[in-house]
Amino acid sequence: MTEPKVIMSLMFFTMAFAFYAATALFYIGYWLLRREWIGQTATIMAYIAALATTMVLIARAGESGHAPFSNLYESMILFVWAITIGYLWLEHRYKIKVIGAFVMTISFLAVLSASLLPYRFKSVEPLNPALQSKWKWLVGILEPMGLERYAIGWLDFHVFTTFIGYAAFAIAFGLSIMYLLKERFEARKKGNFLVDSFPETRILDELSYRGIALGFPFLSLGIISGAIWANYAWGTYWSWDPKETWSLITWFVYAAYLHARVTRGWRGKKSAYLSIAGFIAVVFLYWGVSFILPGLHAYA
């Protein structure tokens, strides 16, 4: 067992990497050159990248024998997967491809940083004692069919909901950047080829809000399921460990954002800044805490 069997997932990861690079390039190309065929190619690339990411997750689950959410590398892939699926849904629904130039670039940067992770964050490891939690009712249902090893638990639920939240915030972040760019040029009342193809600020603002309005309940679910799990593992649902505290900081920022939208003077620009601040908090919550601050949550 010295050589971990990660060949399949590595193969799909390499494929995904290439397609994310192409996707980001084509979307940026579409944004700058505005050729329809570039945009169509970008969308096709994005679908293939999404499929490859799905395959990485499936292969990884097969290789490790548990849900593929147990270390930083796997969570990055889940993050990228959720951003891409979210974006493709957005594109399908609103037909605004220029957003891909921003959102799919975030996906690509995330894949790039996942590929740069040191080996110890990527290896397939059996779960340590604190990470083993399965829902007993689910084990009970699956056991008669002999499938009990596929049962999931609070850990899987916690990671999954948290990363849906992160991905929604990432999309909202991309949209907020676009909003600010568009808003800046509109304030000068001058056309600019960079932002002319952007949708109206009203739409960017609204879509960004939709992202956060989706991410916020998922982040909350992630925090709550983490608390439930902590209560099982450590006997306390909240211990102010850096990861917990940063999740709460992020929660406060987005709660401020949601309230800002109710107040007239805080709409638009100020709430776009809050959305960006919120995503910076997410990045720190996700990477900063894992690498800089010590704590119970050190493994991912």
Added chain:
Amino acid sequence: MKKRAWYGSVWRFFASVKLTIFVLIALALSSIIGTVIEQNQPIESYYIEYGERWGDIIRTLQLDDMYHSVWFVAQLVLLMINIIACTYERFPPKWRSLLRKVDDFDPSIIDRFSNREAIELGATLGRARDRVIEVLRKNRYKIKLDRSQGDEVKLYASRGLIGRFGSDITHVSLFVIIIGAIYGSFWGYRDFRPILVGSMIRVPDADFALRLDKFWIDYYDTGQIRQYNSLLTVIEDGKEVLTKQIWVNEPLYYKGIRFYQSSYGTSWNRIKEAEIALKRLDSNKVDPPFSVKWGEVSKVPGSKYSVRLVGYVSDFAFDERTRTVFSKSGETNNPAVQIEVYNGEDLIARPWLFFNFPGLIHAIPGTQYDLVLMGFRTIPYSGISITKDPGTNVVWVGTGIMGIGFFLAFFVYHRRIWVSIKASGNGTIVRMGGVINKNPLGFEREFKDIVEAVKETDSRA
């Protein structure tokens, strides 16, 4: 009069959403401090790490335990006051206006909505009305008003009214969670007990005892640790009530108290048995060892002596003041056993035998015999965390309410559509206008679909 104005402005301050935003941002920013400065360390360590000036600041501002400091809790209290004030100010009028029965409306309001449409239908007034109602119902709208006045029919329909109360339910849930957290922190406790295998402890603040029957570790094939397990038995009034195997993530729960697997080790003050050998100092020869059980007497083979095993420390230390031996840590750094040496019935010595330093103390003074500690069998213990938090269930109820609140607030939108149908020549003119409280882009689409459906039914007829 002046006094009331003063009172009013204070009230407006506490009931403003701006205050909410500021408090939330202040909470976010100030919470960072506690993730950078390590919490709950002895106060001296802050002076050592940050120097005297910053040490003073940390102590004064209670930054060593900032999440329980007066100023941090004050922010939370301010947020709570803000929520109460906002709810008190906004909820009753909202409730009244949302639940007010619509008896009639002025059709000119339809022109004020950004989502509006006027369609000409070939159908009669009655048929047009039936069609619009059918389409609205198909889109899961409830018809709240259906009123005919001469050649005009007015309809008002809505959907997802309950979504409007999502934010209020969420605010209530925050309250429940905080009340649960406060309740638990006052009436709960957190404790830790190492229990030796086979021994029993009294559970603090409870009328039962707990016995550890067994402790063991499971491994993966690769040798990595898979799980730590303890078999615990609850004993109440001298009777065994319940036996359960616990492991990390799987505590024992009994009468409001949870017992968690949290660490393990070997005993520092007791052993099962010791292996001791007789050493002949004249020939420097060591006999084969014999074993002696804890508290029991064994004959020393090949001599007239016998020994009783009476003491053990895993890390030998001696307190000069009280002249007692103790173990200075739980580690097995300097293990030693104490024995009583008997010559027949007479106690002749009570030496300590050191595992690492054989011969340090002559065990049978004045003779050519010494005793050497060759080995010992320790007793494993399992470290059990004991927590009682009667507020936990309240917190879970709160999170459940929060889930409902979020669902309503973020996924149920309040849509309202006003319709005026007027006879015109052979057909009718249908004017529709609608609003939604959230998700305007989605509503634009839905509104168009509804309008299209109304048109389509006409062409079908």
